Amino acid sequence: MRRFAVAATMAAILCLTVAGLAAQAQDAFPEMVRKSNQAVVQIVVTDRQGKTWKRASGFFISGEGRLVTYRRLLLGAAGAVAKTGDGKTYPLKTVLAEDRQGDVALLAIEPPPAPVPYLPVAAVPPQMGERVVVLGTTRKGTHTLSDGVVSGLREFLSFGQVIQITAVVRPVIMGGAVLNLKGEVVGLAGSGKSEGYEFYFAVPGAKILALKPDLNQPLGEWSAAHLQEAVEYYRQRARSAFGAKRHDEGLLYLRSVIRMQPDDPQAWFQLGQALVRLNRHQHALEALRRAVTLKADFAEAHYHLGLVCLRLNQRETARKHAELLTALDQNLADKLKEALKPAAAPVGGEMSLPELVARIQPTVVFIQASCGRGKIRSTGTGFFLNARGHLVTNYHVLRGKDQATVKTKEGKVYPITRILAEDKAGDLILAEVDLGGATVPFLQVSRELPRMGEQVVIVGNPKGLEQTATEGIVSAIRELPRVREGRLVQISAPISPGSSGSPVVNLKGVVVGVVSLFFPDGQNLNFAIAAERVAALKPGPGQTLEERATGWLAEARELVQEGRAALEAKNYAKALRALQLAVRTKPDLPEARYCLGLAYFAVGQVTDAAKELKFLRLLDAKLADELQTAMQAAVRPPQEQLPQLVQRLKPAVIVVFTYDARDNKTGFGSGFFINKEGHFITNHHVLGGCHRAEVKDGKGQVYPVLKVLAEDKAGDLALAAAQLPAGVTTPFLSVSETLPEVGERIVAIGNPQGFELTTSDGIVSGLRLFEKAGTVIQMTAAISPGSSGGPVANMKGQVIGVSSFFWTQGQNLNFAIPGKRVLALLRR
Known part of the structure; x- marks a missing residue:
């Protein structure tokens, strides 16, 4: 069994976070969980x-x-x-x-x-x-x-x-x-x-x-007695989801209504309308047909069904619905007939969407790749560049794999045998498929960028749904150096995991891009590698897929060595970057999964650590046992002092409210008293620009803010004074000038989203240097809007930082201004 020196080191590092806690409690916790389960x-x-x-x-x-x-x-x-x-x-x-x-x-x-x-x-x-x-x-x-x-x-x-x-x-x-x-x-x-x-x-x-x-x-x-409550509940959830642009969630709620009332034409109509708004016209067609089957005189359903048929180039069917509408609703009938009037014929050799999809599909394949003796699998999409079986897909689809096959629209399966060219920075790879002497249809590739607003079609295999067609427009041409090298084509056509490597095709049937990525925190923020990079791929003698997998293995092992060194130095951010890349480079490398699991656990990302443990168990059960042992050794047993610590800190924590010149409330944040005279610390951005402010303590007492005594704009800190009644003093917190250690346990108190005096705990996950703010503390303790200005304390009850900001494009990437900067402000 392969063992690593880093295991003992990391176990020791993690155990430092629980120094002084009883081993007996550690043993009792798993047993309590086992019995309770x-x-x-x-x-x-x-x-x-x-x-x-x-x-x-x-x-x-x-x-x-x-x-x-x-x-x-x-x-x-x-x-x-x-x-x-x-x-x-x-x-x-x-x-x-x-x-x-x-x-x-x-x-x-x-x-x-x-x-x-x-x-x-x-x-x-x-x-x-x-x-x-x-x-x-x-x-x-x-x-x-x-x-x-x-x-x-x-x-x-x-x-x-x-x-x-x-x-x-x-x-x-x-x-x-x-x-x-x-x-x-x-x-x-x-x-x-x-x-x-x-x-x-x-x-x-x-x-x-x-x-x-x-x-x-x-x-x-x-259930029968509460059916109407159930229907209204799911309809309301659907409206809320669509309003927040969580469209797939909204569709699930509408389908839940249909589960309860499968014979309700209104439910099918609402589903059809939602699918139309999402440009899922084929599915909308089925839902609207169901609605008119259940209610033949459903005029609105006939009208929208006619529009969908027209969108899918089923003009004769659309015309029939227009005729039916004449007897149901003349106004809707006239509107549908107006939509049926012929549009200008396509120019420049452009095809209709059905013709174009039929042209693309035979050139597109479903890729299934694997490594680790088939235990690690992935899927993607590719398309043929010539009749001999040269295939383009994303680099990340084949990276690290030692076996791969393609499946054509006709259901024929062929192996990918060689890697002919790579563009790692552009996420492209050119591979050879062994066709056994057969030939295949293929696509032409453009050397020019598409125009903004140009209509495009994608055929791919999202979530394994083979030969799925979507359409949209070119939204923009962008350069996102932090994401991909070179120019990217932003598109509105829907994609999902499994679409990677799909061709983005214009109405002339020419490839203008290759699907590569999407931003999950938005709607249809999808990106393709510009086809100019595909045209630049020049096939060489290449390597067999097995030979290339050996090279990927060597790259991954170098990254693991880098990650181990960073782990031992407690540089968790660097360790995570190296080890995540190692796993992407060779997903079946056990030591990469092992070290990445340790790194995740060290920064409090327990869910991600558990995922790595799950994968590792598929690859190397004994090494998985070692990882689990190291993690269990560092499981934090009950900390009896935490509730008492929170009770000691809370009385000095305050809510800060701000108002404009018309006395309208403009915002809120957090803060804490630093002396008995009512002087308090908060973030500069909490008080910045307000006409007046007031603070509320844990007992509900509200005091006006008299003035700002000092400010540090670059460090996002403000020192202000609350106006206290005669004889009133405030509890206060002490501030530490010493920077905390990475891995040190902390607690943050504030008012996230207006939930007053909310507590969260975590660890210090790094010390970062920002150009304007200087050194800041990265932490896993959860914060949200409204937490700004709240104290971050160590287990001794000393304030080591002030909550300031967080990054939304990640999990628990939260930051605090160090206590030594607070003390520097006080000395002014």
Whole structure:
């Protein structure tokens, strides 16, 4: 078994974060999780057709089989079962009680032959800063865990009191158990959004205990009685999702309505309209046809169906719908007939969309590549450049793989045998396919850039859906040096994972780009490598795919050495960059997965570390055991001092409100008192530009801000004075001049999104140098808008930084201004 010196080093580094904590507690924590998981189940909900619809979590609270989960899960359900971790399945028979406001339901299974494992429920809410664990299940039914702290107790008018937590609650974990470190349920896991940001919470255990089993209604009857509530709930969620441009989510909600009411023409019509707005015309055609089949005199559906037929060049069918509309709605009939008037004929050899797609599809292939004896697999798209089988795709599709095949539209499968040319910076690769003497159709490539606004078509294999066609326009020509070298063609045509390597083709049938990437945090922000780079690829003698894989292996091993050295130096950012690239270069290299898992764990990215452990177990089970041991050695046992520390810090933390000249509230942030006279620190950008300001302390007392005493614009700091009544003094915090160590445990307190005095914890993940701000502290402790100006403290209760900003294009990339800069401001 391959062992690494870095393993012992990293285990020691990680263990430093928990120095002084009892080994006994470390042993007790896994055992508590193991026992508690026996009571946690996956709940699978089925629809009227008996098909699986929704999955979430739940847990038993009595040996007789009483179980709780979140109520919304059951809306519209035709049936549901609870699946345990050891393979048992229990049909959910009865709804015993419900709390509509708190979104909790108490259910019962058939009386089991023997008592089932269950969890005790605590009536007393946890303390701020207390550590909690969320237990739930994955989509596959395996148990999963996330941990964090209690960051606040919140009150919502429509929901009541909830416990805000920093532990992540994914959709399938909702309904799971939130436990304290005694193994008691303190709440039911949930998640939501506030001003576009995710927040995680628990419905308090007191609400679970308050459920009295007096409803006693069969699940089917309960679901039927709440059908209209369920339909309106999903329609409202769809409207919200579409309004926030989360279109795929909106479609899922509309399809949920159809699951409940498959014979409702209005539901099919709404789905069809949504698909039209997303340019998914073929799917819209099917939905609108269903609507008019269910309701033959549905005028609006006929009108929109006619428009879709026209868009798909089915003019005769569109004309028939216009004639039908004459008897239903003359106004809509006239509008459709107007749309049917012939448009100008295409010029310059341009083809209609159906003709163009039919021309492209035979040249496009579905690529399946693998390495690690087939254990690591990926898919993508490519297209032929000549009749002999020279193929273009993205470099990242084949990188690190030692076997690959292509599948044509006709279903023929051929191996990729050689790499003829590479453009690593441009993410392009030219490969040779062994056609066995056959010839294939191919595409011509343009040497010129397309024009903005030019219509283009993409044929590819998104998510493995072979030969999928989408269309859009050229949105812009851009240079994004931090993303890809050279010029990129920005396109509006939809793409997804699996589209990589697809040809972007103009209406003359010429390739103007190769799909490469998209920005997931936006709509249709998609990019292709300009075809000029494809034309520059010159085939050489090349290497076999197996030979090239040997070269990739050597590159990856060099990167692993670089990553190991950075790990040992605690330079986690550098380590992550090197090790992530190593894994991309050779995905089946066990030592790369091992070291990357350690690096992720070191910076608190536990979910990513778990993914690497999963991949490593496929490749090298013994090395995976070593990684798991190293991670378990560093698992933080309960820190009894954290709740007490938070209680000591909170009284000095304040909310800062700002107002304009008309006394309209313009914003809010955080701050903290630094002496008993009411002087406080916040960010410069919190107070900047306001007409007046006031602060509110933890007791709800509000004081006007008298004046700004000093400011540091470059460091984003301001020192101001609150106007205190005579005789009033304020609690305050001490500030440390010493920079924290990377890996040091910290806690941040502030008012994210207006949730006052929210606590989050994490570690110092780096010390960064910015041109204007100078040295800043990078940390994993979560912050959000409203956290600005809040204190970041070490475990001694000393302020080591001031929360300032975060990067949205990543996870937990948060930054604080160091305490020594605060002290420099005070000395002014």
